Amino acid sequence: HKAEDDYLLTTKLFCGMCGAMMFGECGTGRNKVVHHYYKCATAKRFKTCKKKTVRKEWLEDLVIAETMKLIQDDAVIDAIVAEVMELQDQENTTLPFLEKQMREVENGIENMLNAIQAGVLTNSTKSRLEKLEAQQKELEIRIAEEKIARPRLSENQVRFWLTRFRKLDPNVKSHRETLINTFVNAVYLYDEKVLI
Incomplete structure (x- = not known):
């Protein structure tokens, strides 16, 4: 909890060996220099995981660089836009149901008006109308x-929103946080590879 502000990957970084969450730690070296790193929770608490600690700056820089590389790629942006458009269609089940009911009501009104026009006007037709x-x-x-409540976004709006991230400076802390919070769901860290 104490490291949430300084460690950008907190709650998103997991040990590739045991699956436990990795959290930020710092320690002071012999020459009084403070080192920041991520450590596996299982390795720290129970000493049952052999995952080595990883330098914070190196790992965060790697994740930011890979994220920036992805959002610079037009094909990736196109794929994200297509996925968002598809999700918008799937997500809202209430609106299509209401629109279907509206069509049925409009058909009913049309039928009632046709009946009235044909000369069928009773108290029940009037109350039904x-x-x-x-x-x-x-x-x-x-x-x-x-x-x-759920505005529908156009492809151009989604594309514009996504391409705005290309202008972020990866050296500014708030921009780094925005990139990670928006695009990174989880990072699995192994000794020989990183899965973002």
Whole structure:
């Protein structure tokens, strides 16, 4: 907890050997220089994992460099945009259901108006039409609320938002945090490789 601010990969970095979370630590060397590194929680607490500690600066620089390399690639941006567009279609199940109900209500109103136009006007047709119109107004409000709660983004909006990250300076701490928080889900650290 004490290291959350200084260690950018806290909660996202895992040991490749045992799967435990790795956390930030620091220690002072013989020449009074403070060293920052990440250590496997299992290796520290139980001494059952053989994962070596890794220098903080080296690992964070590597993750930032790989992330920047990915967002500079137009093919990667295109793939992310396509995925976002697909997720937007899948995510909201309420809006399509409300729109379907609205079509059914509009068809019902149309049928009632056709019946009235054909001369079939009774108390029940009038009350049924009023109910359908009230239902239509309620559905209009619910559809509008749903669209406001979950606005649909266009491909250009998503692409613009993603390409803004290309302008971030990887040497500025707040920019580094933004890159990691936005694009990095997890990092698995092995002795011989890093899986981002």
